Amino acid sequence: MARPRTPLLDRTRIAAAALRLVDDHGTLTIPALAAALGVRPSALYHHVDGRAGIIALLREDLCTSIAEGDYWDQPWEPALTAWAHSYRDAFAAHPGLVSLLATAPLTEPFLHVMYDRAVAVLRDAGFAEKATLSVITALESFVLGSALDLVAPSVMIDLVDQTATPHLAGALAALPSRPARADQAFELGLRAQLAGYRTLLAP
Amino acid sequence: MARPRTPLLDRTRIAAAALRLVDDHGTLTIPALAAALGVRPSALYHHVDGRAGIIALLREDLCTSIAEGDYWDQPWEPALTAWAHSYRDAFAAHPGLVSLLATAPLTEPFLHVMYDRAVAVLRDAGFAEKATLSVITALESFVLGSALDLVAPSVMIDLVDQTATPHLAGALAALPSRPARADQAFELGLRAQLAGYRTLLAP
Numbered sequence: 001m002a003r004p005r006t007p008l009l010d011r012t013r014i015a016a017a018a019l020r021l022v023d024d025h026g027t028l029t030i031p032a033l034a035a036a037l038g039v040r041p042s043a044l045y046h047h048v049d050g051r052a053g054i055i056a057l058l059r060e061d062l063c064t065s066i067a068e069g070d071y072w073d074q075p076w077e078p079a080l081t082a083w084a085h086s087y088r089d090a091f092a093a094h095p096g097l098v099s100l101l102a103t104a105p106l107t108e109p110f111l112h113v114m115y116d117r118a119v120a121v122l123r124d125a126g127f128a129e130k131a132t133l134s135v136i137t138a139l140e141s142f143v144l145g146s147a148l149d150l151v152a153p154s155v156m157i158d159l160v161d162q163t164a165t166p167h168l169a170g171a172l173a174a175l176p177s178r179p180a181r182a183d184q185a186f187e188l189g190l191r192a193q194l195a196g197y198r199t200l201l202a203p
Numbered sequence: 204m205a206r207p208r209t210p211l212l213d214r215t216r217i218a219a220a221a222l223r224l225v226d227d228h229g230t231l232t233i234p235a236l237a238a239a240l241g242v243r244p245s246a247l248y249h250h251v252d253g254r255a256g257i258i259a260l261l262r263e264d265l266c267t268s269i270a271e272g273d274y275w276d277q278p279w280e281p282a283l284t285a286w287a288h289s290y291r292d293a294f295a296a297h298p299g300l301v302s303l304l305a306t307a308p309l310t311e312p313f314l315h316v317m318y319d320r321a322v323a324v325l326r327d328a329g330f331a332e333k334a335t336l337s338v339i340t341a342l343e344s345f346v347l348g349s350a351l352d353l354v355a356p357s358v359m360i361d362l363v364d365q366t367a368t369p370h371l372a373g374a375l376a377a378l379p380s381r382p383a384r385a386d387q388a389f390e391l392g393l394r395a396q397l398a399g400y401r402t403l404l405a406p
Contacts, residue, residue, distance in 0.1 A: 025230055025232075026229065026230050026302060026303075027228060027229050027230035029228075095302065095306065096302065098301075098302055098351070099229060099298065099299065099301055099302045099351060100229075102348070102351040102352065102355060103298065103351055103354055103355045103356070104355075104356070105356050105360075105361060106360045106361075107361060109363075109364075109367070112360065112362060112367070112368045112371055113367070113368060115360065115368070115371045116367075116368035116369070116370045116371040117370075119370040119371050119373075119374045120370040123370060123374075129373055129374055129377045130374075130377040130378065131391065132374045132377075133371075133374045133375065133377075133378055133388075134378070134384075134387050134388040134391045134392075135388075135391065135392075135395075137352060137384075137385075137388035137392075138345070138349070138388045138389065138391055138392025138393075138395065139392070140348065140352075141345055141347075141348030141349040141351070141352050141388070141392065142341070142344055142345040142348055142392065142396075143348065144344075144347075144348040144351060145305070145343065145344030145345055145346065145347040145348035145349075146341070146344040146348075148301070148302060148305040148306055148344070148347065149305065149340060149343075149344050151306055152305060152306045152307075152308075153306070153307070153308050157308075157309045157315065157318065158308060158309075158310060159315060161312075164312070164315070164316070164319075165315045165316060165318070165319035166319070167319045167320075167322040167323040167326060168315055168318045168319040168322050168336075170322075170332055171322045171326075171332055171333075171335045171336045172336065174332045174333040174335075174336075175333065175336055175337075181337075181340075182340075184337050185336075185337040185338075185340035185341045185344070186341065186344070188334065188337045188338065188341055189337075189338075189340075189341025189342070189344065189345065189396060190341075191399060192338075192341065192396045192397075192398075192399025192400050192402075192403075193345075193392060193396050193399060194395075194399070195395075195398065195399035195402055196394060196395025196396055196397070196398035196399045197395050199395075199398055200395075
């Protein structure tokens with residue numbers, strides 16, 4: 001019997017090619033993806049629901065690792081801290097996905113379950129219902145921006161004339177080198193946000 | 204006398220075309236920019252120092268409005284609050300620039316002056332020198348992520364089955380509609396971060 005042939009196209013292969021495209025070029029179009037896979041654009045539509053469907057595939061791949069984390073059986077602060085770290089790490093590996101995924105609708109049920117648990121942890125801790133998703137959204141905005149900072153070039157500020165900006169020069173000299181520099185900002189900002197949210201809770 | 208002809212290419216026209224390209228496609232390449240301007244790629248190099256030079260042009264255009272703000276003659280909290288608002292508004296108008304500018308080196312002297320003033324305000328307020336740029340970086344990460352959230356589609360979470368995720372359904376129902384939803388998260392996260400940074404100061 002002949003061995004089954006590898007199908008030309010399936011969702012896994014489409015997702016892998018789309019991720020390479022976004023990693024390399026920071027953008028995703030159906031024609032470019034079809035060209036990368038050596039198929040006609042129409043062939044993609046047999047497997048995925050257009051560009052939105054491909055973005056959903058990418059999110060599924062990236063966010064499964066985030067959603068699978070076992071954060072939520074802890075108090076809200078260690079839970080959100082662990083979630084934020086896992087989230088930043090996943091996006092820092094694929095910074096081209098930050099803009100793409102941050103601005104596409106969340107249609108995946110497994111992500112709804114993740115948010116449901118996060119909301120429940122905050123509710124149980126005493127946060128007002130109307131504040132829970134704002135806390136989560138603000139933390140996500142910080143995490144996504146921090147993922148971009150983590151992949152920024154090693155010298156974000158290269159001062160030619162240090163005497164013109166002496167305060168900045170001193171502050172730069174006091175910073176660790178990368179990636180500790182990005183980590184320090186992330187840890188400080190994360191702790192600051194959580195400390196701020198703590199003040200929303202009744203004493 | 205003949206009227207002077209509009210030059211085919213200058214830095215202003217290059218910047219405008221590059222911005223349209225990023226706004227429309229979220230990405231910037233020299234071949235695509237040359238095609239949009241109807242010139243050969245080599246022609247661009249007479250005016251700008253390659254892709255990095257074009258990114259610097261875009262940053263100059265976008266960040267001039269941020270840097271010109273008169274924030275720094277106030278105490279650090281209102282100063283950073285006003286700066287963060289101006290920063291988010293500028294990037295929310297061009298979300299495709301978030302990834303591009305967040306990961307390119309800061310070479311512009313006028314931005315060094317802005318950071319110099321921000322560091323000075325924090326130093327004067329009593330922040331340790333080694334914390335100043337981490338505070339600024341963390342706040343920037345939050346602002347950039349929040350700019351993406353501001354342009355996210357109006358329904359980020361569309362729950363098909365509300366009974367599967369009752370906590371999330373309740374939290375969504377308690378949120379205002381957009382853009383107030385994004386504003387609420389931004390204001391809450393900003394206040395939380397500043398409250399957290401306040402704890403770094405000696406009492």
